[in-house]
Amino acid sequence: MPNADNWQGDVLRDLGGAARRGGQRPGDAAHAVGTPSHGPDTPAPSPAAGAPVPDAGAPGRAGRSEQAEQAEQAGHQRQERPAPAPYAPGTRAPRNTPDSRPVVDDALTGAVRKPRHGEPLAARAAHALRRIVSSSAAREVAEITRTAEQLQQPVTTGRQIAVTSIRGGAGKSTVAALLGTTYAHYRQDPVLLVEADPALGSLPLRLGARSLRWTTGDVADIVEPQMSLLDVTGYLVQLPDNAWLLPGSQGRIGAMLDTRAYERVMVSLRRYFGVTVVDCETLPAEVARVALTASQARVLTAPATLEGITSTYNVLKWVKGLPRHVIEGTVVVLTEQTPRAGIDLGKAAQKLGSTGASVQVLPYDRHLAAGGAIRTELLARSTRQAATRLAADVFQLSQKRR
Template sequence: MPNGDNWQGDVLRDLKGGAPLPSRGPGAAGLRQPESQAGASAPGTDGTPLSGAPPQDTPPQAAPPAHPARPAASQAHVPQPPGPTVRTPESRPAIDRNLAKIAGKPRHGESFAARALRTVRRNVSSSTAREVAEVTRVAELLQQPVTTGRQIAVTSIRGGAGKSTVAALLGTTYAHYRQDPVLFVEADPALGSLSIRLGAETLRWTTGDLADIIEPQMSLLDVTGYLVQLRDNAWLLPGSQGQIGAMLSTGSYERAMVALRRYFGVTVVDCETLPAEVARVALSASQARVLTAPATLEGITSTYAVLQWMQGLPPHMITGTVVVLTQQTPHPGINLAEAVRALQTTRASVHVLPYDRHLAAGGPLRTELLAHSTRKTATRLAAEVFSLSQKRR
């Protein structure tokens, strides 16, 4: 890999046709926004990531070539041997056109009164310097170089636990702070909602499709021809095109992930719920794991049982796992502090993702509409998970 730890900058520069990349220091407020997002709100001193949803004026993705193993963009510099003809899937909308009109106007994560009160407190408080120092520290953690791609698996015990939401928050944060390529992989083919959370408009190639056509000699430019581009350095590989009954075998998942690891600095995998076989394979193969659970008595009980089971596995499994309790109502009916303490006795780290009106409404994630507490939690969570992934080489 070129230049050791800086390989990720080289491959992204190659993807952009040799254009120089900006230097990203620890201060997040000075990050360059992609040209296609020139109108998007800039990140603030609280480390607000840019929006993960594609902007309205993003040019449409070019259709893949007729032979899927030889993207046209690579013809000039990577000779490809002849291979078997593979069926080229047709593009399908991420949301059925009959349902496209039901989405309402996105809400801000917190009320206007709460935002105004926080602004007043910040103006009269002496904690601004401490807040900036914390943002700088977290940014430095998120921008650590990698020598091989880090894979982070996100799963849950039951549906509706906020698994895809947490995966979207993590990947969007990495894409904001890092300059190397970031990949979202949906390994929940039956009813996955990651593509909707990320604002993808159309879906074509899936994880299973790519496992059958990816070849070692492909460049990053070849591979991204089969992915959904979300922003300059972030792509999505869907699990399916929304079909009920779609399947993903462990063999296909393993082939795809082994092949993709060398192209992307960070890969966030939105897995099936446990105990599905692909989810168990993803958890064991990743460098860090995130287990989401609703902040309810049932969610805490199920998660505690899984963590106790993980204590019988090799030690890195439990120490490399972070639990995220998602508040799905403004006032949870449990003692959250006691729940966190109980889960921490298993040696797993625990974060609480607070209730957020924007997240609760569903639909594409727009980080500029997230509540301040949500942004802060997501950034700290991303930093801790990434640090854990670095400890396991």
């Protein structure tokens, strides 16, 4: 049983101890991205070309603890370990061991064009010039440092953040992916992204995963309290920066996830991960309602259109009827899906904010608008800043509810 006062240390020691028992030298194994970290008949592949890459210029990864370094080494070394049993000893075996399926059909990969940068070259050059000649560079660095400190605050128990929307195409999975990769980049403890939207959700694609095997519904019948983090991550898709993904389906139509299975997964996995970001179904789906009430903070995405603002405002009025902490712990993200929004974002934010929720804007970004795997080095500067501020604000809200 982990020490309740230092559960993160127990988890990292678990990883570090496994690495020492493996008898390998740090750095012997390649870091595989976008595939299950281990499992029957699963070879260790090369990194996915489209996997998110953290912004090398962002602060927050220096000065990492020895435990964090051991955890990262264990993540590398896990790729070279012999394939384990299909399920951990002492746990319930699933009815059928699923086959690994590709996220994108091979026939479609050739249709993907080269990813575009989030903003034109002229705009990037102008930003660089302003930073050189402007006195605001020091203020910008100070602001980034403060945000990084907020994101790196320790937690006593795992924080769960639910992301949902009123309709499809509102940027829900995109925002969930941005939040998860931001937390994984800045924090030293493990981060989990859960797809609770089994109806052909796009979170694995946005995160650059190549193949999927175990789903949220599968893991609900497998996870047991006595399992270690290494046991648990065997059923997850490994991502960069000590992060993992639990997909909602394998891309099959008709996949289901009921509230009992969702609750079992979230309760069982909470102790292993410092932050869990949940990509929920759209409201008013039952699992989404359960996720909203059970999480410590909520993100509601809405397209920056008149229709999106109107429907989101109506939902926020419903949320106001729930316990007060729900609306106070909710952030609305207005996603600009065209270069110029058709509404006054200031007035829209004021109207939505009158319900008690916070409101932020995710600006239009050519890279995000093109779809596919998110590569953070291609995001526009304004997008990276907005995503980091959003992650920090949402995390602060989650800390207020213990």
